[in-house]
Amino acid sequence: MPADAPAAPADRDPHVLRRTEGRAGLLTLDRPRAINALTHPMVRALDAALADWADDPAVATVVLRGAGERGLCAGGDIRAIHDDARAGGTATAAFWRDEYRLNARIARYPKPYVALMDGIVMGGGVGVSAHGSVRVVTERSRIAMPETGIGFVPDVGGTWLLGRAPGELGTHLALTGAQIGAADALLTGLADHHVPAAALDALTADLTRLPVEEALARHTTAPAPGVLAERREWIDACYAAPTVEEIVDRLLDSGVPAAKETADTLLTRSPTALKATLAVLRAVRAVDSLEAALDLEYRASCAALTGHDLVEGIRAQVVDKDRNPRWSPATLAEVTDADVARHLAPAPGGDLGLAGA
Numbered sequence: 001m002p003a004d005a006p007a008a009p010a011d012r013d014p015h016v017l018r019r020t021e022g023r024a025g026l027l028t029l030d031r032p033r034a035i036n037a038l039t040h041p042m043v044r045a046l047d048a049a050l051a052d053w054a055d056d057p058a059v060a061t062v063v064l065r066g067a068g069e070r071g072l073c074a075g076g077d078i079r080a081i082h083d084d085a086r087a088g089g090t091a092t093a094a095f096w097r098d099e100y101r102l103n104a105r106i107a108r109y110p111k112p113y114v115a116l117m118d119g120i121v122m123g124g125g126v127g128v129s130a131h132g133s134v135r136v137v138t139e140r141s142r143i144a145m146p147e148t149g150i151g152f153v154p155d156v157g158g159t160w161l162l163g164r165a166p167g168e169l170g171t172h173l174a175l176t177g178a179q180i181g182a183a184d185a186l187l188t189g190l191a192d193h194h195v196p197a198a199a200l201d202a203l204t205a206d207l208t209r210l211p212v213e214e215a216l217a218r219h220t221t222a223p224a225p226g227v228l229a230e231r232r233e234w235i236d237a238c239y240a241a242p243t244v245e246e247i248v249d250r251l252l253d254s255g256v257p258a259a260k261e262t263a264d265t266l267l268t269r270s271p272t273a274l275k276a277t278l279a280v281l282r283a284v285r286a287v288d289s290l291e292a293a294l295d296l297e298y299r300a301s302c303a304a305l306t307g308h309d310l311v312e313g314i315r316a317q318v319v320d321k322d323r324n325p326r327w328s329p330a331t332l333a334e335v336t337d338a339d340v341a342r343h344l345a346p347a348p349g350g351d352l353g354l355a356g357a
Contacts, residue, residue, distance in 0.1 A: 011048030013041040017067075018049050022208030023060040025053045029128075032068025037077045038124045040095040046128065047102045054110055061112045063207050064129065065200075071142070072116065075123025078150065082314040085305050093349055096155070096301050099124060100294040103157045104354055107131040107290050112212045116204070117141050117185070118197055127156025130190045131290065134212055137182040138197040139224060143190055146177035150317055151270040151309025151327065153277045153300040153343065159284040160293035165189055168239035169228055174277050175244070176265050183226030194223040234259050244274045245332050270309040270325070271332045276300055276343040283344060291354035298352035300343040307342075 012018070015036075017028040027049055029036035053059040066072035076099070084092045106113055106128065115129035118138045126145060129135060137143070145154040145162065154162065154174050162170030165188040173180065173188065185191035195203055199219045206215035228235070238250035238259060244266070251263035266274065280300050284293040304310045308328045316325035329335050 011044060013039070013045035015039065015042050016045040016049070018045070020059060023058070024204075024208040025049065025056075025059040025062045026204070026208075027062065027064045028067055029065070029073055030067040032066075032070065034077070035070045035074035035120050036066040036068070036072065036125070037074045038099070038128070039077050039080070040091070040098065043095065043099045043102050047098065047105060050102075050105055050109060050113075059111065061114060061207055061212055062109070063114045063116065063204055064132070065116045065204070066118065066125075069119065071120025071122075071125070072118055072129060073122070073125030074120050075125055078314050079318055081305075082311055082319060085311050090349070092305055093302055093347070096298060097352060099127065099156060100298060100352060100354065103127045103131050104291050104294060107157070109133065114207060114212060116200055117143065117191060118200060122146055122179075123158075124156050126158055126161070126190070130161055131157055134193070134216070135185075135191040136193050136195050136200075136203070136216075137185050137191040137223070138195060138200065139182060140197050141182050141185060141191075142179045143181075143185050144177055144179040145174060146179075148175060148269040148273040148277055149177050150313030151273050151307070151311075151325070152304050152313065153273055153280055153297065155294075155297040155301050157290050157294055157297070159277075159281045159297060160290045161190060162188070163281050163285045163293075167232060167236040169232065169235060171239040171278070171281060172228075172235045172262070174281050175239075175247070175269070175274055176262060177269070178265075180228065181226055182223035184228045186223065187226060187228055193220050195219045196221060231258060244271075244278055247278075248332070270313060270327050271329055271335045272307065272309050272327070272339055273304070273313075275332065275335045275340045276303070279340050279344060287355075289355060291357070295352045295355050296344065299345060299347050302347040302349065303343040303345070306348075 015031045113132035114134040115132040121143045145158040162174045203219045241247045251259040
């Protein structure tokens with residue numbers, strides 16, 4: 001860059017494409033090689049765009065898309081989280097503070113916020129989409145909160161969303177990190193409409209000139225059947241148990257092959273993360289706002305950041321890719337009440353404080 005070239009605005013990022021067309025503000029996450037994983041500058045750029053457009057009379061609708069064919073967003077940049085946690089840094093906590101504030105802004109946005117949840121939508125990708133007022137899935141959607149597999153707790157308001165799914169479906173998804181498709185996203189309340197992937201460009205074009213309801217009516221179709229509805233009986237019965245250990249026992253004793261497979265999956269996840277997730281999920285069911293849920297999740301996230309399993313889980317899944325995490329404690333029985341309580345205690349650097357604000 002020439003020495004006299006103007007600096008990029010602090011609220012812009014090259015990985016967030018921002019433009020207006022017709023009556024719509026269009027946002028595109030543009031890190032396709034990383035499945036549009038979120039960085040801190042991307043979060044700030046998204047937040048700035050939404051702040052600018054909230055009172056702009058020329059923007060009637062906001063549309064969020066992901067570049068490339070693989071997905072809207074695979075989550076946060078967990079390799080950066082790994083490196084920061086190992087170094088004992090503060091960058092990740094600062095990232096979460098801004099990310100969770102963005103999630104809350106999306107949920108309270110005064111204009112239709114249309115998230116096109118095509119392909120992979122996981123972790124932080126759920127945070128920038130599923131809190132929107134109009135959530136569109138396709139036959140390619142693969143949605144998940146897979147945090148327990150890396151020694152973490154569902155965040156970005158994930159416990160708020162999953163805690164309000166029918167029965168215990170959200171508990172199942174939070175603990176296992178299982179991926180769901182379009183029909184199950186609609187069933188669990190993570191999405192509102194199904195549109196074929198091939199129609200997303202046409203839908204976007206219509207959103208630039210038509211009211212949201214009219215644009216959607218041109219393209220919405222019924223999704224292929226999901227799997228959760230037919231599994232609801234054993235999911236509700238097993239996940240209603242008071243502890244993770246009893247959930248596993250009920251799954252193993254149910255006589256249902258899919259339930260036994262689920263128990264086997266749970267036993268590969270971080271024992272600490274499983275118990276902390278169940279505690280946070282049930283605590284969030286008692287609060288009355290997304291902001292209060294994000295405050296609790298921030299506590300849990302900061303606790304995980306200074307624990308063993310998050311760094312180890314990311315190492316095993318993303319850094320060394322040996323898929324063999326060495327959790328500590330290694331079993332559910334070894335995770336103490338104090339280990340769980342730490343995830344609900346005030347964050348060492350100060351709480352998020354969204355609910356109070």
